Amino acid sequence: MKKLGIITPGGDAPGINSAIGTVIRLSRNEKKNIIGINDGYKGLVDADFCEMKGVSFNWLMGVSGTILHSERMDSFKEEKVLKKAIKNLEEKGIEGLIVIGGDGSFRGALDLHKLSGIPLVAIPATIDNDIYGTEETIGFDTACNTALEAINRIKDTAVSFERIFVVEVMGRARGFIALEVGIASGAEAILIPEVDSPLKEIAGGLAKARAKGKMNAIIVVAEGVKNKREIAKFLEDKTKATVRESILGYIQRGGSPTRRSRMLAVEFASYAYEILKTSPTRPKMIGLQKGEIVTIDLKQSVEGYKEIDLDRYKLHRSLSNIY
Numbered sequence: 001m002k003k004l005g006i007i008t009p010g011g012d013a014p015g016i017n018s019a020i021g022t023v024i025r026l027s028r029n030e031k032k033n034i035i036g037i038n039d040g041y042k043g044l045v046d047a048d049f050c051e052m053k054g055v056s057f058n059w060l061m062g063v064s065g066t067i068l069h070s071e072r073m074d075s076f077k078e079e080k081v082l083k084k085a086i087k088n089l090e091e092k093g094i095e096g097l098i099v100i101g102g103d104g105s106f107r108g109a110l111d112l113h114k115l116s117g118i119p120l121v122a123i124p125a126t127i128d129n130d131i132y133g134t135e136e137t138i139g140f141d142t143a144c145n146t147a148l149e150a151i152n153r154i155k156d157t158a159v160s161f162e163r164i165f166v167v168e169v170m171g172r173a174r175g176f177i178a179l180e181v182g183i184a185s186g187a188e189a190i191l192i193p194e195v196d197s198p199l200k201e202i203a204g205g206l207a208k209a210r211a212k213g214k215m216n217a218i219i220v221v222a223e224g225v226k227n228k229r230e231i232a233k234f235l236e237d238k239t240k241a242t243v244r245e246s247i248l249g250y251i252q253r254g255g256s257p258t259r260r261s262r263m264l265a266v267e268f269a270s271y272a273y274e275i276l277k278t279s280p281t282r283p284k285m286i287g288l289q290k291g292e293i294v295t296i297d298l299k300q301s302v303e304g305y306k307e308i309d310l311d312r313y314k315l316h317r318s319l320s321n322i323y
Contacts, residue, residue, distance in 0.1 A: 001032070001095045001096050001119070001277055001279060002033060002095065003032070003034075003035060003094055004023075004027065004034055004035070004094065004097070004098065005034075005035045005036075005037055005049075005089065005096070005097045005098070006020060006034060006036055006037065006068070006097070006100070007037040007044060007068065007097065007098070008020070008040060008066040008068045008069075008070050008105075009040030009041045009070060009073070009101050009105040010101030010102045010126060011070065011101075011102065011253065012065045012253050012254070013125045013126050013127050013138055013139025013140075013143070013261075014064045014065075014127075014138075014253070014254070014257035014258070014261050015064075015138040015139050015257040015261035015264065016065070016125050016138060016139070016265070017060040017061075017063045017065065018060060018061050018138075018257060018262045018269075019100055019123055019125065019266070019268060019269035020036075020052075020055075020067065020068065020100070021055070021057040021059070021060030022269035022270055023098060023269050024052050024055055024057060024060075026269075026270060026273050027273070034052045035049050035050070035051065035052070035092060036049065036050040036051075036067075037050075037068065038050055038068055038069055039069050039070065039071045040068075040070045040072070040073060040101075041073045041108050042071045042073045042076075043068075043069075043071075044089070045073070045076070045084050045088070047088040047091075050068075061262055062256050064254050064255055064256055064257060066100075070101075072104075073108075076111070077108065082112060082115050082116075083115065085112060086115060086116040086118075089118060094118075095118075096118065096119040096121075096276045096277075096279065097119070097276075098120070098122075098269075098272055098276060099120060099121070099123070100122075100123045100125050100138075101122075101123075101124075101126065102125065102126035102128065102131060102137070103126075103130070103131065105122070106301060106302050107302055109122055109283060109298065110298060110302060113283045113298075119279045119280050119281070120283050120284075120298075121272040121275050121276045121285070122272075122283065122285040122286070122298050123138065123269060123272050123286050124137040124268070124286070124301075125138035125139055126139060127143035127170060127177065127253055128173075128176060129174075129176040129306075130173070130176060130306055131285075131301060131306060132300075132302075132305060132306040133287045133289075133296040133301040133304060134286075134287030134288050135287075135288045135289060135290075137264075138261055138268060139253075139261055140261070141258050141261045141264070142255060142256075142258045142261040143177055144180045144181050144184070145258055146248075146251055146252050147169045147170075147248055148185055150251065151185040151187070151218060151220070154167060154218065154246055155185070155218055158217065158218060159216045161216075161242070162215035162216055162241075162242075163215075163241065163242045163244055164206060164217045164218075164219065164236075164244070165217070165218050165244050165246055166231050166235070166246070167218060167220050167221065167248065168221045168222075168228065168245070168247045168248060169221070169223065170222075170223055170248070170249075170252050171192070171193070171222035172223055172224045173224045174192075174193060174194070174222070175193055175194055175195075175224070175225075175308060177252070178190055178220050179192055179308065179309070179312055179316070181220060182220035182316060183316050183319070185218060185220065186218075187218040187219065187220045187320075188202075188205075188209075188217040188218055188219060188321065188322050189202045189205075189217075189219045189220070189320065191219065191220070191221040191225045191231070192222045192225065192313070193224040193225055193226075194310070194313075195313060199231065199235070201323065202219070203238035203239055204238075205320075205321075205322025205323055206235065206239045207238065207240075209321060209322055210239060210241060214321065215241070217322070219231070219235070223247075232244070232245045264288070267293050268286045268288075268293065271286050271295070272284075272286045275295055282298075282299075283297070284296070284297065285297070285298045285301045
């Protein structure tokens with residue numbers, strides 16, 4: 001296998017470029033040709049390829065986002081679109097593919113393999129950390145650290161003005177970031193989509209805490225929590241305190257990757273590169289399990305559901321001063 005393709009079809013996550021740089025460096029050591037595919041699956045369909053010459057591993061290690069760019073493409077699951085992508089791969093002479101992304105990227109990769117049979121390996125990179133088969137994804141640690149720093153700053157204002165802040169972090173369907181940064185920041189409450197929001201209990205606890213002189217509080221909310229826009233008003237009505245909302249948003253997906261995100265990217269990418277050289281007949285995903293880098297069938301990952309650690313949620317409740 002002399003010519004490999006690399007593509008980043010999903011959302012950006014700090015550390016993706018570290019993974020790209022690792023593959024480029026390893027391929028150069030072995031005189032293999034790496035072809036970058038711009039703009040995700042759209043670029044594959046449009047034959048938007050680029051030679052990865054002049055791109056250095058050293059530079060990419062600290063650069064966030066993805067130098068290959070990304071764009072959503074819902075039509076990629078259509079057979080006629082997939083066949084066009086396959087034709088472009090064949091004409092370019094790409095013999096294997098590394099796909100870096102999340103659940104949507106992996107589903108597209110499975111559809112592509114089903115029609116083409118091209119050997120491919122997937123690397124999980126998403127700040128949501130919701131990929132089945134791996135304990136952690138590239139970018140999760142950086143996103144958590146970014147959110148934690150922001151919450152620490154908001155807490156300063158909460159203390160100064162004796163206010164309650166409802167801080168929304170990313171996580172459209174899952175609460176991995178909210179749970180992690182909620183515990184790490186010492187938040188009074190954490191609301192995640194996986195657990196019904198005990199707002200009456202929280203409001204009662206906050207009111208009691210204020211009666212004892214604890215006038216400020218931080219409530220961390222995952223963006224996928226139902227009726228999230230009503231939380232601040234509900235708490236304000238019940239506690240008679242000033243409650244403010246702060247949405248952290250896309251800052252969690254940017255910024256220079258942390259040491260952990262970089263190292264995870266290097267380890268995942270180097271393992272993916274070695275696996276791809278064996279021309280696997282079934283698509284594989286690289287993951288982290290019990291501290292070890294492993295491979296699992298990509299289909300198994302796509303069809304699986306990663307459970308959130310509810311014991312950690314219970315731990316937070318035992319640590320909070322409002323329950």
